[in-house]
Structures are given as C-alpha cells and as structure tokens.
Amino acid sequence: MSRYRYTLTDPNKTLSYLPYSSVEVVFNNFQLWGNLQNHHPACITYDMEDEWKWRPLLMEPADPIDSDVLLAPPIRDKKCQLLAEDLASSVLEHIRLHRMKKGLEVFFEHREDLLFRLTFYLDLLEYRMHLDDLHKPDPGPNHMGWSSFPDECENAETLQETDCQFYQTISQQTTLTSEEKAMPGTQEAS
Numbered sequence: 001m002s003r004y005r006y007t008l009t010d011p012n013k014t015l016s017y018l019p020y021s022s023v024e025v026v027f028n029n030f031q032l033w034g035n036l037q038n039h040h041p042a043c044i045t046y047d048m049e050d051e052w053k054w055r056p057l058l059m060e061p062a063d064p065i066d067s068d069v070l071l072a073p074p075i076r077d078k079k080c081q082l083l084a085e086d087l088a089s090s091v092l093e094h095i096r097l098h099r100m101k102k103g104l105e106v107f108f109e110h111r112e113d114l115l116f117r118l119t120f121y122l123d124l125l126e127y128r129m130h131l132d133d134l135h136k137p138d139p140g141p142n143h144m145g146w147s148s149f150p151d152e153c154e155n156a157e158t159l160q161e162t163d164c165q166f167y168q169t170i171s172q173q174t175t176l177t178s179e180e181k182a183m184p185g186t187q188e189a190s
Contacts, residue, residue: 020041021040021041022039022040022041023035023039023041023044024039025057026046026048026054029062029064029067030061030062030064031056031057031058031061031062032056032057032058032062033048033054033055033056033057034054034055034057035053035054036052036053036054036055037053037054092108120164
C-alpha cells in the first residue's frame with residue numbers, strides 16, 4: 001500500500017503542474033469537507049463519502065443564500081472607458097464641491113506627460129495584480145526599500161524606459177493586428 005502511494009508522487013510520471021500546491025478543503029452549496037489524506041493535489045481522491053479521506057465539517061447542511069445567481073457578461077471596452085471617464089469627472093466634481101464649501105480654490109493638473117505616466121503605472125499595477133502569485137516578479141529577498149538602492153534612483157530614466165518597453169511588449173502580445181482581426185475566429189466582441 002505504501003509503495004503505491006509513493007508511485008503517485010513520482011514527478012516524472014504522475015505529477016503534473018497544477019496552479020495550487022495543496023487542497024485542504026472542498027465545498028459546495030451545502031457542505032464543507034476537510035481533507036484527511038495527502039494534501040498534494042495529484043494524490044487526492046475525491047470520494048466525499050469516505051470519512052477517512054474527507055471529513056464533513058458542517059453538522060447540518062448549509063442553506064444557500066441565493067440559489068439563482070446570474071453572471072452578467074463582461075463589460076465591453078467602450079463601456080468601461082465611458083464608466084472610467086464618468087467616474088473621474090465625478091471625483092473631480094466632488095473634490096471641487098468639498099473644497100468650495102470650505103472656501104478653498106481648486107486647481108487640477110492636466111499635463112499630458114503626467115497623465116501618461118499615471119495611466120501607465122495604473123495599467124502596470126493592474127497587469128501585475130492578475131499575475132499568478134507563484135510567478136510574480138517581486139523584489140529580491142534582501143529588499144529593504146527603494147532608498148537602499150541609490151544606483152536605481154540614479155538610473156530612474158533607464159528603469160522607466162525598461163518598464164515602458166516591457167509594458168509595450170505585453171500590450172502587443174494581447175492586442176490583435178488588423179490582419180488578425182480580419183481572420184475568422186479572432187474578431188473582438190463589439
């Protein structure tokens with residue numbers, strides 16, 4: 001029996017890449033089960049009836065909060081752009097009204113280069129947010145803060161160019177060319 005279990009964890013034959021390293025609990029809309037077997041996903045059997053493998057953690061089945069959940073289709077890019085512009089103008093208006101109540105003047109900076117940098121940074125943060133946790137390019141283990149890297153501060157322009165090039169290559173990989181858009185099966189939803 002134990003020899004059989006070791007054959008399940010042979011990396012060259014049975015283990016394959018999975019986006020998670022362990023499975024501790026499994027749930028549905030009525031019950032939550034705790035894993036009592038090997039936690040590696042490649043070694044788990046999903047026989048929920050066997051209490052030596054999965055232990056039900058709820059004494060009574062849970063009542064679903066809402067059983068008729070409908071998922072809306074994703075918002076289109078044009079609608080997202082309109083919502084973003086509406087949100088930005090709403091925030092500016094609220095700031096303006098709040099400061100006017102206090103008798104203060106309001107000046108907003110609308111330089112193109114500043115807006116470009118801020119938009120670029122937001123796009124980069126959003127891209128990074130969607131990366132897999134196991135593959136995020138975070139600072140090294142000895143990272144103490146940006147102030148501990150004076151050479152990086154001196155080369156800020158070079159770093160910015162590198163970031164721009166990186167973001168442009170990522171953007172180019174996800175956008176379709178006019179030739180690709182014309183091909184059947186690759187047209188964007190409008």
